[in-house]
Amino acid sequence: MQIEQEAPPTGKETRRxxxxxxxxxxxxxxxxxxxxxxxxxxxxxxxxxEAAEDVTSVVFMKALRSFDRYDGRxxxxxxxxxxxxxNAVTDHLRSLKRRGSLxxxxxxxxxLVADVPSHEERVIRQERIQRLLNxxxxxxxxxxxxxxxxxxxxxxxxEIAEHLDISNNAVAVRLHRALKRLKASVEAAAPDSTxx
Amino acid sequence: MMxxxxxxxxxxxxxxxxxxxxxxxxxxxEERPSxxxxxxxxxxxxxxxxxxxxxxxxxxxxxxxxVAALLVGGAAVPSARASLVRLMGMGDAPAEVEATPPxxxxxxEASAPEPEPSGPxxxxxxxxxxxxxxxxxxATVVTEPVIxxxxxxxxxxxxxxxxxxxxxHLQRRGVGGTVWVTMWVDEFGAPGSASVAxxxxxxxxxxxxxxxxxxxRFEPATQNGRRTGTWIEFPVLFExxxxxxxxxxxxxxDPLSLPTIVESEWWQLRDPLDLEGLPPVAEIGAADDRAxxxxxxxxxxAVADPAAVDRWGPPEAIxxxxxxxxxxxxxxxxxxxxxxxxxxxxxxxxxxxxLALGRVRIRQGLRAEARSLFERGLQIAIRDPAEAxxxxxxxxxxxxxxxxxxxxxxxxxxxxxxxxxxxxxxCAPASSSGRAASGFxxxxxxxxxxxxxxxxxxxIFRGGFDASSSGSAGDLTxxxxxxxxxxxxxxxxxxxxxxxxxxxxxRERWSDVLAGSLRFARQSAGHxxxxxxxxxxxxRLGRSEEAAEHFDAAxxxxxxxxxxxxxxxxxxxxxxxxxxxxxxxxxxxxxxxDAFWPTRxxxxxxxxxxxxxxxxxxxxxAKLRFGTxxxxxxxxWVRFGRPNNVHIVDEGTGRLTEFWNYGSGPDITFVRWxxxxxxxxTPEGRAYVDDxxxxxxxx
Numbered sequence: 001m002q003i004e005q006e007a008p009p010t011g012k013e014t015r016r017x018x019x020x021x022x023x024x025x026x027x028x029x030x031x032x033x034x035x036x037x038x039x040x041x042x043x044x045x046x047x048x049x050e051a052a053e054d055v056t057s058v059v060f061m062k063a064l065r066s067f068d069r070y071d072g073r074x075x076x077x078x079x080x081x082x083x084x085x086x087n088a089v090t091d092h093l094r095s096l097k098r099r100g101s102l103x104x105x106x107x108x109x110x111x112l113v114a115d116v117p118s119h120e121e122r123v124i125r126q127e128r129i130q131r132l133l134n135x136x137x138x139x140x141x142x143x144x145x146x147x148x149x150x151x152x153x154x155x156x157x158x159e160i161a162e163h164l165d166i167s168n169n170a171v172a173v174r175l176h177r178a179l180k181r182l183k184a185s186v187e188a189a190a191p192d193s194t195x196x
Numbered sequence: 197m198m199x200x201x202x203x204x205x206x207x208x209x210x211x212x213x214x215x216x217x218x219x220x221x222x223x224x225x226e227e228r229p230s231x232x233x234x235x236x237x238x239x240x241x242x243x244x245x246x247x248x249x250x251x252x253x254x255x256x257x258x259x260x261x262x263v264a265a266l267l268v269g270g271a272a273v274p275s276a277r278a279s280l281v282r283l284m285g286m287g288d289a290p291a292e293v294e295a296t297p298p299x300x301x302x303x304x305e306a307s308a309p310e311p312e313p314s315g316p317x318x319x320x321x322x323x324x325x326x327x328x329x330x331x332x333x334x335a336t337v338v339t340e341p342v343i344x345x346x347x348x349x350x351x352x353x354x355x356x357x358x359x360x361x362x363x364x365h366l367q368r369r370g371v372g373g374t375v376w377v378t379m380w381v382d383e384f385g386a387p388g389s390a391s392v393a394x395x396x397x398x399x400x401x402x403x404x405x406x407x408x409x410x411x412x413r414f415e416p417a418t419q420n421g422r423r424t425g426t427w428i429e430f431p432v433l434f435e436x437x438x439x440x441x442x443x444x445x446x447x448x449x450d451p452l453s454l455p456t457i458v459e460s461e462w463w464q465l466r467d468p469l470d471l472e473g474l475p476p477v478a479e480i481g482a483a484d485d486r487a488x489x490x491x492x493x494x495x496x497x498a499v500a501d502p503a504a505v506d507r508w509g510p511p512e513a514i515x516x517x518x519x520x521x522x523x524x525x526x527x528x529x530x531x532x533x534x535x536x537x538x539x540x541x542x543x544x545x546x547x548x549x550x551l552a553l554g555r556v557r558i559r560q561g562l563r564a565e566a567r568s569l570f571e572r573g574l575q576i577a578i579r580d581p582a583e584a585x586x587x588x589x590x591x592x593x594x595x596x597x598x599x600x601x602x603x604x605x606x607x608x609x610x611x612x613x614x615x616x617x618x619x620x621x622x623c624a625p626a627s628s629s630g631r632a633a634s635g636f637x638x639x640x641x642x643x644x645x646x647x648x649x650x651x652x653x654x655x656i657f658r659g660g661f662d663a664s665s666s667g668s669a670g671d672l673t674x675x676x677x678x679x680x681x682x683x684x685x686x687x688x689x690x691x692x693x694x695x696x697x698x699x700x701x702x703r704e705r706w707s708d709v710l711a712g713s714l715r716f717a718r719q720s721a722g723h724x725x726x727x728x729x730x731x732x733x734x735x736r737l738g739r740s741e742e743a744a745e746h747f748d749a750a751x752x753x754x755x756x757x758x759x760x761x762x763x764x765x766x767x768x769x770x771x772x773x774x775x776x777x778x779x780x781x782x783x784x785x786x787x788x789x790d791a792f793w794p795t796r797x798x799x800x801x802x803x804x805x806x807x808x809x810x811x812x813x814x815x816x817x818a819k820l821r822f823g824t825x826x827x828x829x830x831x832x833w834v835r836f837g838r839p840n841n842v843h844i845v846d847e848g849t850g851r852l853t854e855f856w857n858y859g860s861g862p863d864i865t866f867v868r869w870x871x872x873x874x875x876x877x878t879p880e881g882r883a884y885v886d887d888x889x890x891x892x893x894x895x
Contacts, residue, residue, distance in 0.1 A: 023240050031239070035232055040225045049228070057235055064239055129223055151220040172208065179213045 027067055030077045031060065037078060037153040038085050044133070044152025045089045045144065047096075055092050059085045079163045082153060086145065135186040143178035150175060230380040230388050234425070346381045346414040346428055354412050360575060361404040362434050365568045372436040373397050375405035382425040385416040393429050403541075405432040411543055469714050469730065471749045474722035480753065482721070483688065487587030488512055494548030494588070498539040508532055515548070515591075517555025529556045547573040547584035551591055563599055570596040590686030594695075597678025601695060604671040606870050609663065610844045610852060612636040617660020618645075636662075639845055639853045643865055646855065647880050650862035657843050657855070675699075688719035697729045698820050709733040724754040728762075728816040735813040744804045747812045756782055761825045762815045765789055767835045768796075810837075822875070829875040832856065832864055832885060844868075853878070861888075 023031060038059055043052040062084050063070075070080055136147055149155045149163060157171045164171070209217055348354060366372070373396030380388035387410045392402045409432065417426040492511035496502035505511075508528065509520030519528035536553035539545045545553075550573035557566040573592045577584035584592075615637050637660070646653050676699070682692035693716040700709045710733035717726035727750035734743035751759045760782045766774050769792075777788055794800075796807040814837060818830035825834065839856035843863075846852050850870050855863035865881040868874070877885060 023236065023243065031236060035235070036227065039227055039231075043225050043227075053228070053231055053235075056231075057238070060235060060239055061242065064243060128219070132220065147220070151223065152225075176209060176213065179209070179216055183213065183216055 023064075024067065027064060030063075030081065034078045034081050035060070037155075038081050041082055041085050041148050041153035042089055044136075044148040046092060047133075051092065055085070055088050058088045058092075062088065076162070078159075082149070082163060131186050131189065132182070135182050135189060138185050138189075139178065139181055142174070143181055146171070146174050146178050147182065228380075228389075228391070230425075230427075234380075234427075237425075344418045346385060346417045346426060349385075349413040349415060357411055358405075358408050358432060358434075360572075360579070361408045363400055363404060363568050364571045364575075365564055366398065366400060366434075367436045370436045371398055371401070372434045373401050375402050375432045375434070376429060377405050377409050377432055378427060378429045379409055380425060381414045381416060381428055383416050383423040385414040387412055387414065396434065401434050404434070407541055407543065408432075469717050469727075469746075471727075471745055474717075474749070474753075477722075477753050479721035480723055481690075484587065484690070487585055487686075488515060490585055491515060491548045491551075491588050494546040494584070495552060498544050498546045498549035499535045500538060500542065500544075501535075504535060514552050515555070517552060517557075517559050525559075529560055532556055533560070545572075545576070547577045547592060548588045550576070551588060551595065554592075554595060558595075558599075563602075567596060567599045570599075586685045587689075590682040590689045590692065593678045593682035593685060594689060594692045597675050597682065597692070598695070600671050600675040600678060601699075604675055606852075607846075608672075608844075609842065610846045611661050611663035612845055612847075613642060613656060614660040614662055617656045639847050642845060642855070643853070643878060643880060646862045646865060647884065650860075653855070653863060654857070661843055688716070688721070688723070690720060690723055690725060693720070693723075694725050694729070694820060701729070701732065701817065702821075704736070706733045706736040710737065722749075722753060724750040724758070725820065727753065728820065731809075732813045732817055735809055740802075740806050740809045741804045743813065744809050747809065747816065750816075758819075760785070762812060762819060763789060764815065764825060765792055765811070767831060768792070768811070827875065828877040828882070829866060832866075832877070835885075835889075836864075839864075 035056070039052060039056045042055045042059070043049070046052050046055060059081065063081055066084075070077070074080075075083070136144055139147070146160065146164075149160050155163065157168050157175070160171045160175075161168045166174075374394075375392060375396040376394035377390050378393040379390035382388060390406045390409045392406060395402050396405075416423045418424060419426075488511060492505065492515070495505050495511070495514060499505060505514065508514050508531070509523065513520045514532060517529070519525035533553060533556045536545070536549045536556070539549050540553075550569045554566040554569035554573070557563070557569060570592045573584070574589070574596070577589050577592065613636060615635055618637065642653075642656075645656065676696065679692045679696040682689050683696070686692075693712070697709050697712050697716065700712065709729060713726050713729035713733060717723065717730060720726055727746045731743045731746035731750065734740075734746060747762075751762065763786070765788075766778060769777055777785060780788065793805050793808045797805045798807055811834070814834045815825050815830075818825050818833045822830045822833070824830060836858055839858055841857045843855040843857070844852050845855070852868040852870060854866040854868055854875065856866065857863045862884060864885060865878040866875050867878055869876075
């Protein structure tokens with residue numbers, strides 16, 4: 001159609017101008033390698049995509065500001081960034097708590113889905129994800145932390161062990177307990193009480 | 197998708213937790229594609245401009261709120277948003293947007309917007325659309341940087357674009373709504389991917405909006421005078437206007453009725469057909485094959501991977517929605533459907549890809565969606581004739597008309613019989629004397645009365661048949677209009693010609709059938725169906741000799757199997773002869789027929805065997821009307837001819853009961869399955885037809 005032909009190009013190359021200003025080389029590498037993990041970690045903990053973006057922005061702003069104080073002997077860049085993320089999430093949730101509910105509602109989580117073939121299954125899975133996220137918000141902080149490292153940031157047990165500075169076995173035990181409590185929490189919640 | 201590197205550790209968990217672990221691991225985080233570059237640019241900018249000491253929610257600085265309501269259907273802007281709509285002026289003066297943080301955010305960094313003489317309008321930044329600040333009260337505390345929001349270009353084209361994606365079936369049903377869309381517009385004004393910020397409540401409308409808006413055109417935003425990429429959020433309004441649907445498709449839905457079709461000049465071609473001078477048989481369908489081959493180019497143009505079109509099988513299979521023999525049909529339809537769906541998502545659909553997708557959807561049982569796809573194909577073809585050949589346009593019209601035809605046939609002549617019609621009947625089987633609570637007689641009762649008290653049925657139908665649920669005249673009109681439109685686009689279209697002429701034949705408009713079939717024959721290089729229809733009409737008009745010539749010409753131009761079906765005389769033979777005849781090879785059967793027909797010649801003095809012509813007229817009609825000569829309905833038609841009248845009773849169970857009346861004796865009863873269109877004799881009907889064969893041997 002005519003409209004398509006006249007539409008301006010939408011290729012990635014048209015957006016590269018925004019990269020003209022440069023980040024410090026090493027920070028650039030961190031950003032490329034770990035932004036996604038940070039975002040997913042944050043997204044697992046907060047209610048909306050918009051909030052996840054804002055908190056992720058805060059994380060990297062803080063990281064950039066403190067970049068010169070980073071000590072590679074104490075923590076890997078990812079661990080360092082995820083610790084900043086944990087604090088940023090805590091600040092965010094605290095500010096929300098002052099104002100109201102932490103619950104997510106179904107229409108606010110369209111970006112969290114599982115790979116399912118049909119629309120119907122997708123809706124069912126979204127509802128299920130909503131219940132899981134709501135359930136996780138009722139857990140103790142340590143449980144939330146380990147769940148978001150595992151299922152948000154996508155760390156494996158040894159990476160979580162390094163992040164939390166505990167043994168692999170301790171990670172397995174904590175994860176097991178956290179999952180058990182999450183399951184109990186989800187089962188205890190009436191399905192219709194999760195929509196707020 | 198998140199990595200699932202801990203799958204091996206899942207084994208250590210109890211089974212119920214393993215499932216939970218797998219479920220959590222399967223969650224996919226759909227990060228906005230532009231978020232990464234946007235944040236990165238902002239970090240670099242903050243670093244360069246020394247703002248790094250005051251970090252904040254970066255996205256809010258960059259994102260500018262653009263509220264540009266796109267009105268589809270001439271709706272009023274929702275009052276709650278009216279002030280915001282003025283923000284952009286929809287393609288007029290650019291508006292300046294102050295990037296004010298939300299109320300709960302830390303104190304904003306202030307700057308003053310520089311008002312232009314026209315009075316730029318300040319409004320809250322995204323995403324705080326729920327509580328817009330009044331336009332008349334610009335914020336006294338203003339922030340930096342000043343962002344001039346993107347300006348939409350070419351509003352008319354934008355509206356046309358949105359109109360083109362508004363599904364017609366939703367418009368017809370009066371389904372509308374407002375979709376709030378979020379979209380990135382880069383520093384060159386090029387839109388990026390869009391997402392739904394707030395749903396309209398209809399996933400189809402949401403998809404339509406998201407599909408369309410990346411094709412809009414913008415003048416990019418500026419930040420302190422520099423071009424910049426930005427997020428915009430705006431509502432797309434879909435306001436249904438059923439009348440406009442009809443106007444949109446005016447070239448398609450010409451309110452025609454049967455008389456106006458056949459009175460039109462193009463129909464009036466009644467000159468005899470020169471049967472000797474017909475083009476060679478090889479010419480039949482040759483033009484269609486060429487058109488089909490040309491159309492496959494449109495399939496390749498639509499899909500992301502043109503080579504896939506070749507993998508899906510021959511073009512005619514794809515265009516027909518039929519899987520090739522060596523591919524599992526369900527899997528094939530899923531793959532082909534997904535690829536053409538993807539074309540729609542990407543905006544590369546073509547009329548022919550919509551035709552193919554629609555046919556796939558029909559086979560998947562999604563008829564409403566199929567109709568919408570055909571209509572969308574027609575819309576594109578109407579707007580841009582270069583997008584579709586005449587043949588493709590005809591196919592789209594024809595498929596659309598066929599869907600209407602099926603609906604119409606499932607309801608035409610259908611009714612129920614009021615219980616009080618039995619009041620005066622003297623024959624009352626004890627087991628069927630009860631009255632249905634609904635006030636209508638049950639089908640079982642009607643069938644029982646039909647065979648036990650056949651003399652009563654005519655009066656019962658006459659007094660009690662309520663046809664108020666019969667098919668709408670609108671469907672018939674729409675069907676005929678679609679068929680005519682198909683023929684105007686491509687005069688030799690076999691399906692459209694046949695359907696139109698069979699519909700006329702059902703109403704016994706034999707002169708019109710004759711005129712139309714002669715025209716059909718000329719336009720289709722002497723297609724056998726055209727000659728058969730001409731033969732049927734000539735026979736009904738009492739012109740047996742000409743009818744015989746047309747039937748013989750048709751038989752000579754069709755393949756042996758089809759000819760064998762029409763020539764078959766099984767229904768006219770006795771028990772032992774039938775088995776022998778059916779076991780014989782076609783050439784031997786012809787010998788049997790040559791010996792058989794002279795014994796049935798009613799008027800040996802004439803040059804033509806009237807009974808044979810009548811038989812061919814019946815088998816030809818059965819073939820065209822029921823698709824085969826060998827079904828129950830076709831059998832009764834061939835053996836007993838056209839019924840005097842037919843009553844069809846619907847109990848809303850997905851099956852219709854047909855009562856075919858042949859004068860004296862009970863009606864012959866059939867059950868027609870609406871879903872499969874199959875028509876079978878009821879058990880009593882079968883027994884009665886077999887009895888008739890014994891009592892009255894075929895003549």
